[in-house]
Amino acid sequence: MGKRKITSTNTINRDYLKNECGTMYALTLLSGRWKMTILHKLSKKGLRFTELKECIPNISDRMLSLHLKEMERDGLVERNVFAEVPPRVEYTLTSSTRDLVSIWDRLDIWGNNHREIQESNVQYLDGDL
């Protein structure tokens, strides 16, 4: 997000990992506080800036703008400008990203499962103390 110092160890490591495999590349593009949520909202239908803001509580103008710009650069979303007044900009998923969203089903199931396991472990540990 914003500017990166391209000579830093941090950036060097990041780029190295990004090139390791498809999974790491994908996760690099998706990392960012609100990106998944934005994709999720857009998966139902295209939305304009203000609509996204309204359906994602707590996101700031700046973060929404930054994320959308990065996601456009990364081929995750499309930005469609309509010559209207006041201006209207609609964001939609790219076709590649629509494929991605369909993968989330399994991850969603895994996540919910794992959360249950984790929560039951905590209970168990609590009982043990």
Place this chain on the structure above:
Amino acid sequence: MGKRKITSTNTINRDYLKNECGTMYALTLLSGRWKMTILHKLSKKGLRFTELKECIPNISDRMLSLHLKEMERDGLVERNVFAEVPPRVEYTLTSSTRDLVSIWDRLDIWGNNHREIQESNVQYLDGDL
């Protein structure tokens, strides 16, 4: 990593998103520079601290240690201590995490595909300038 200020907007937003759905929960557990790589290495066989260090170039002792500790807390890896001299600690995936790893296949394919699309777009834009 390390300490979080639990009253910060940042942490509040993070926790809110973590509870949104299984996918976001999963991605929260997996976020961290080297976590995916560590899981990937461990998916083949259990490894000790030093072995992980050797097969992940550039990772520092500190980051490896921090990540492993978090991943153990989050139920992603198990820490097995052997009473030998010098001490031997082996890290393995939990059974839940082994299921996760099998999901990566599709994400890997998606990532590699998407990278190709992106790279060909860049070429096209370059030619245009």
Place this chain on the structure above:
DNA sequence: TTAGTAACTCACAATTTTGTTAGAAATGGG
């Protein structure tokens, strides 16, 4: 007692990400 090894831990610094607030650009109607 000393040395050697694995597995860490600590203090601190650098970098990156996220959040806050104010305000700018664009545009047509009045």
Place this chain on the structure above:
DNA sequence: CCCATTTCTAACAAAATTGTGAGTTACTAA
């Protein structure tokens, strides 16, 4: 020209993550 509206942007501040280098612990073999 001024207004209202949407879509951002700029400057700054706060917080979080990552990296560095030295040091610690535990244990036993020599």
